[in-house]
Amino acid sequence: xxxxxxxxxxxxxxxxxxxxxxxxxxxxxxxxxxxxxxxxxxxxxxxxxxxxxxxxxxxxxxxxxxxxxxxxxxxxxxxxxxxxxxxxxxxxxxxxxxxxxxxxxxxxxxxxxxxxxxxxxxxxxxxxxxxxxxxxxxxxxxxxxxxxxxxxxxxxxxxxxxxxxxxxxxxxxxxxxxxxxxxxxxxxxxxxxxxxxxxxxxxxxxxxxxxxxxxxxxxxxxxxxxxxxxxxxxxxxxxxxxxxxxxxxxxxxxxxxxxxxxxxxxxxxxxxxxxxxxxxxxxxxxxxxxxxxxxxxxxxxxxxxxxxxxxxxxxxxxxx
Numbered sequence: 001x002x003x004x005x006x007x008x009x010x011x012x013x014x015x016x017x018x019x020x021x022x023x024x025x026x027x028x029x030x031x032x033x034x035x036x037x038x039x040x041x042x043x044x045x046x047x048x049x050x051x052x053x054x055x056x057x058x059x060x061x062x063x064x065x066x067x068x069x070x071x072x073x074x075x076x077x078x079x080x081x082x083x084x085x086x087x088x089x090x091x092x093x094x095x096x097x098x099x100x101x102x103x104x105x106x107x108x109x110x111x112x113x114x115x116x117x118x119x120x121x122x123x124x125x126x127x128x129x130x131x132x133x134x135x136x137x138x139x140x141x142x143x144x145x146x147x148x149x150x151x152x153x154x155x156x157x158x159x160x161x162x163x164x165x166x167x168x169x170x171x172x173x174x175x176x177x178x179x180x181x182x183x184x185x186x187x188x189x190x191x192x193x194x195x196x197x198x199x200x201x202x203x204x205x206x207x208x209x210x211x212x213x214x215x216x217x218x219x220x221x222x223x224x225x226x227x228x229x230x231x232x233x234x235x236x237x238x239x240x241x242x243x244x245x246x247x248x249x250x251x252x253x254x255x256x257x258x259x260x261x262x263x264x265x266x267x268x269x270x271x272x273x274x275x276x277x278x279x280x281x282x283x284x285x286x287x288x289x290x291x292x293x294x295x296x297x298x299x300x301x302x303x304x305x306x307x308x309x310x311x312x313x314x315x316x317x318x319x320x
Contacts, residue, residue, distance in 0.1 A: 027073040
């Protein structure tokens with residue numbers, strides 16, 4: 001099969017496009033003929049060796065995939081949950097930058113015939129992360145004010161849609177007015193350009209009559225933590241699941257306990273949340289947001305675009 005792989009970490013030239021053996025699914029896995037794979041920040045960390053991520057052998061990046069079930073492990077076939085030929089999207093075992101990839105049977109879900117593979121690949125990780133952060137860990141409630149950081153990111157564009165669908169007023173930040181207009185088309189009610197308002201908490205307070213937001217989804221890291229923290233209302237919840245800009249932040253403990261605020265960590269649980277997300281997609285309540293699609297062989301160009309931050313939504317690779 002054709003694949004993008006790494007023998008060592010480093011810059012874009014470390015990517016190799018070539019032939020590798022097709023993977024074999026374990027008993028509880030499916031083998032997917034991948035038609036599209038989304039590019040995630042973690043993929044760039046894997047390639048460059050940052051954020052504590054190391055590879056010790058030949059490595060095919062990528063976890064978000066969409067395609068057709070090609071084969072099933074014995075137990076996966078026994079359950080009858082999936083069958084050969086099913087169109088699916090999901091989170092793989094790694095190795096999504098290839099024509100074939102493995103995934104646990106509970107980490108993929110069927111998709112409707114009308115959904116393009118490129119859009120489907122843009123959904124699993126970012127929606128699972130946003131769903132867990134907002135609805136499960138953040139306990140988002142009808143009518144709340146919700147601030148979503150970085151509207152132009154994949155997880156930001158997903159969170160805006162989920163919060164809007166839940167009947168919340170969505171405030172969001174972005175680096176340009178163009179991105180904010182796109183965010184409003186997804187359901188954001190208030191857009192804040194953080195380049196024009198680096199102390200964006202002041203704009204948040206202005207739009208909430210000085211109160212702040214009930215729930216804040218922060219997935220960037222230390223560079224925005226202080227301003228995000230200042231944007232919370234009394235009793236507000238800040239949910240975090242990203243450290244792209246740094247791992248360490250200062251915390252005003254007095255403000256935390258006197259205002260009875262909550263800081264909450266979240267990860268993602270595709271096996272628990274993807275079925276609900278798939279239903280929302282099928283009902284056309286939410287959608288995958290694709291900025292640009294690159295051929296698999298151009299994975300380096302896709303990474304360059306992601307690292308430039310000049311995109312809105314997801315960057316996707318199409319496999320031959």
